[in-house]
Amino acid sequence: MKNESQRLFTAIALPNEHKKKLRHWVEQDLNHLSFRKWSDFRDYHVTLQFLGDVATSVIPQLEQALAHAAAEHRPFTLGIGEAGFFGREQFPRVLWRGVTGQREPLDQLYQSILRATEPLGFKPEQRPYRPHITVARSYTGEEPVSASVWQSNGRSGESWVVGEFVLYATRMGQKPMYQIIQTFPLMR
Template identity: 85%
Template sequence: MKNESQRLFTAIALPNEHKKKLHDWVEQDLKDLTFRKWSDFRDYHVTLQFLGDVETSVIPKLEQVLVQAAAEHGPFTLGIGEAGFFGREEFPRVLWRGVTGQRESLDQLYQSILQATEPLGFKPEERPYRPHITLARSYTGEKPIPPSIWQSNDRCSEPWEVGEFVLYATRMGQKPMYQIIQTFPLMR
């Protein structure tokens, strides 16, 4: 019998009204851009730690250490920042919106999660932590992306209070693709 596993990551889910505002911006300002894959707006989130394929038997222990990590932090506020990209500006690999607000609190939460999961064998990524909300992947357009996309727009800028983070499982081929397995309230 093979060990069952699920592809998991920790993240901050966006409130529904922020998902909707971001979706409206995508629909209005980005509708002419061609990307291989657009994120389902119900999946909009800020990744904390990608955990990869996790054996089902490990999940209860993982949840236990994440409860402890959450307990070290109180709520903080975040906002949706400007558009950005990974890859080449004219032909980006990933199009995203950044994160504003109490970034230091976000970084501290990120560090606590890394410290909590490391004894269970989860390794932090090599690259620096760059919190963002992925909107689309693999630009396939013929023409470069117009520079106006990178100019700031404040239709999505209402900050919100982050009172929890979640453990998501990836469900390939489903919409929305991410399912919340567990929620961890920030307690302090």
């Protein structure tokens, strides 16, 4: 019998209206840029913890641990921040939008999730937590990305209340690519 597994991560899903505003920005301001992969707007999210390939048999324990983590927190507000990148500015590996608003409760939620999943064998990433919304990956253009993409021009969106986080499964080759497995309401 083969060991069934799913590629999972925890995240804050963006509300639909915010996803649509981000899609509008991509279509209006970025349509001249060449990236190998554009995120489907329905997949926009703020990753909390990437869990990797998880055995199906472990998922109930994982969900219980995540529910305990969620119960330690009350809702908070976030907003969509300015554009940024990973890699080189002119030829970015990842184009993203930052996260504004109540960053301290976001960081506390992230830490709670790490503490809850560690006893199940999930290891935190070694790099610092940098919350963001991935818009595109692997710039393929010949010309460098114009600095105007990164300049502030009031693109930040209004905030929304984060009342839950989700456990996503990755479905390679599908659109949208991420499927919600479970939702964890913030309780306190």
